[in-house]
Amino acid sequence: MxxxxxxxxxxxxxxxxxxxxxxxxxxxxxxxxxxxxxxxELFAGVGEDPAAPLAQTFSVAQGPAPETVPTGAVVVRDIRFRSICEHHLLPSAGRAHIAYLPGERVVGLSALPRVVDVLASRPQVQERLGEQIADVVASTLDARGVVVVLDAVHQCVTMRGGRQPDSSTVTVAARGELAEPAARAEVIALIGAARPAGEQG
Structure with missing residues (x-):
């Protein structure tokens, strides 16, 4: 519609x-x-299927010899997103970081930012947004584990009420094997690891 x-x-x-x-x-x-x-534009995700960007997967086990299967996490970090708080209809903006433990098949790396965009482009709260991203990735990709970290600045905090211009909100959602505390902590440390010089951005 x-x-x-x-x-x-x-x-x-x-x-x-x-x-x-x-x-x-x-x-x-x-x-x-x-x-x-x-x-x-801001509400383009209403009614859209967030799993659609993950429909096309490919095998990492089949290809040039020797064949192999993934053993560690795939991490896409610093996915920029913006959303609208459903409480005051004020914008928020930040970065999403997604890690998942794939099975035999993986998804193109550009598909994960599209999932974030669909789910963020609707009236939201950050806590729900992270959980929804984790659910979509876990269920659609049959991932063994998922971690989603969101770090965002909300104008309903910076511009009204307490007016805290330096405040940001961090949420974590975890599924499967990556919900186990040690595994989750390892992935979160990887997400926060410093980039090599010249690759900041």
Whole structure:
């Protein structure tokens, strides 16, 4: 179905009136349409299947000799994401780090950021977002273990209420073998390991 841009524009105009503004003045005349376009982008994940990016897998056991199977974790870190807090409809932004213990088959590395994007592009809370990412990766890839670490700054914390501009929130979700404390700690240490010089970013 997607976002009803016309209705969002109408409601934005009503909001401007409700706060005492004139939506017909030059600076605001096109604001309802701009907001509608923005909302369509920010909530593009509503109704989308987050498992779809993981549909295509490939074997790492079959290929140039000698054949092998994965023994350790696959880690994709520093996946940038943004979301909208469902409590105040204010944005959050941060980085996601995903580690999983694959079976015989793995997924293309670019697929994991797409999973994050689909799930983040809907009204969310960070705690749920991490758990949903872990569930999708664990179930769709039949992974032996999954860890998802999210580190984000929330404007509902930095701009209102306590107004803590330096505050960030870190959440951890773990599944399977990587839910075991020692294994989880090892992967989290790997996620936090310093990058070689020249590869910061």
């Amino acid at each position: 997607g976002v009803d841009r016309r209705r969002v524009a109408e409601l934005t105009r009503e909001l401007l009136l409700a706060v005492g503004e004139d939506p017909d003045r030059p600076g605001l005349r096109r604001t309802p349409e701009r907001v509608a376009d923005m909302v369509a």
